[in-house]
Amino acid sequence: MMVFKDHFYLLGHTFGVIVALEMAARLEKQGLVGTVFCVDTSPDALPIQLSALLQLSPDHGIDDQALQNSIVEHICKLLVDGYDSSEPMAVWAKELQRAVGEAKDWPSKVDAGVRQLRGRVPHSFQYARAHIEAAYARIRESLRYSAEALAAQPLSSHLVLARRALQEGEAAVLPSDLGLSRLSSAPVSVHELTAGGVDDLRLPAVINKYMRPQELEQFSKRDLRESYLLCTDKYISYFHDYAPGENEVKKN
Template sequence: MITLASSTVKWVRQCRSSCSLAYAARISVSTNWLVCDTRPRSSRTHCRTLSENCGSSRSLCCSSGVLAPSKIQVPQNANPETTLKDLGIADESIPLICSFLDVVYNVSLDEDSIPHLTLAGIQELVETATDIVPENVNGIATFFSSVSSDELLATTDLFVVPTLNKDITLSEDEFDVNKRYLCIVPGMEGHYERFRVLYERLKLPAFVLQPGYDRPRETIRETAERYAQVLLKKTGIQNNFYLLGYETGVLVALELAAILEDHGLTGTVFCLGCAPDEFQATLEEQLSSFKTEEQLQDAIIRHMSKLITGKDIPALDDILRESATWSEKVEACVRSLLGSMQHSVQYARAQIESALAYITRARGYVAPVRALRSQLVLLRAASSRPPAHALQRHSQRPVAVHQLRTPLSYVSSDMECPAIVNRYLDNDIKTEFEMKNLCEAYSLYKDIF
């Protein structure tokens, strides 16, 4: 059995259970020691994890940095195709390198493959992990980035998601009503998949309240009332609740918090992206290129069809020209997608129709001003606009504002978001998490009732 040094175990555990889960690391090649930089990876756009004094050989710098925990010395004239086995890597160093790659670069490798890694291969891994630049998106793609591949899960009103504080004794569709949860309210996209990076790093259980696609004419107030019934009847929501709204989900979350306060409850509401007024201004800006309602409808059909099939549909241009009304365009589009998609016709139609309905609903919404007793926390996406202060009207308490560097379309994947959410959790939740066994475990009898 391989035993890690206590200091290494402490460092790996700290990184795995920390708010950000992925810390940057700066490597001093000359001394082979590691210094953790406490900035989350999300705040390091284009930031190199290697020391600027690495010299002319990038391959040597990359490999020396990754190999720092193993104490292996890389010769200055080393062949890029040299493997770690050739360099004499010790068995006890293999878990250290695996943990280093996983925590710092988010690269998971099998321990058996580590001795066969070449210096050139290590360089490629590091460059791939640190040079990823998000694609610049605008228009409708800002709000609709994917279509859930699972029709059943996407239409479930309450979907429990896996977090760091998961309970292996419960199946995927069960939750403990005695615990407190983070209730995630999605935006116009309407399903859980956008929040994967966020919920996998939370220190408390969480679920997503999904609007479904069978109520396209439902108002934001009606959606909040429906969610409130779900929370009160199914989850037994307790005092000091936690809500997180993203994009139009912020509008619903504020209405939902007001309803819960009418039932004598207070809590914390995280507004991810921007305040209500600022979001509506952003929405109008992203849709400003569409001069008429017909142009907007055609753009929605093209974009949603591409998300559904994964490719452009050239025949759509002729179909849209030949159709006069919105319903005719939708029906003609859905028929043209047959044979090109894995979804049902009903699901594809609902995706297209709900996209226009949710955009129309958000554009016409007027947020009621009510000073909530709950704490409001704004995780503000990067914006060219000056910071908005209108959110303060919705709270009796000072609003906590955290300025992020990620644009709205990617802010739900910003590593800082779970770090900020975890920071506002009550001490009893933090203490429970610190005492929790973080080892991966599996239930052998979960299918036996």
């Protein structure tokens, strides 16, 4: 986020797009109008993308148990270094699915997933648990989020969408701007990226295109951004709970 006297810039990636749009609405109430960069998604597209990623079926309603199982399994697979489709990994993935599926509630499912990581990850179980819990909190809220309030009172800010090419299933239900045009009275600019997301090297050029020359000049001299990470309290609390105390460090 960058805020100037009469203008602001916000950038959100995946879950952060929702946060950026809501922040824009608040800034506009203070008399500012700005530019919001939406990377890879929109409020309308995110539930579809998440459901595809987690192999859920939004058409039949998303059961919370199925959501919990999918998130634990997905994050555990991401945390395992070198996870692939080989037979040993397939056996492990099946055991992970069984253990998580048999757990009766969310804490038990997290415990089951973390236990399956034993000997397979280089970091602590607390770190893995924090990842799983943070992912669940973000995904659950994203699936429940409704942009109807924004649509009822559209923004005046310029929305810039930088996205990868639409997949076949997405193109069938989403317009090229992923529905962002209903959230702003200003025209929406759409840029298609090859790699998609923040990994695409063309993304900085897209951002620079919409910044004013004097702001680019200021930015070349010092970093003007303010960054926000969701669920930082979980990571910080785990760090304080499990990091060695001052006396322990001195003893070593």
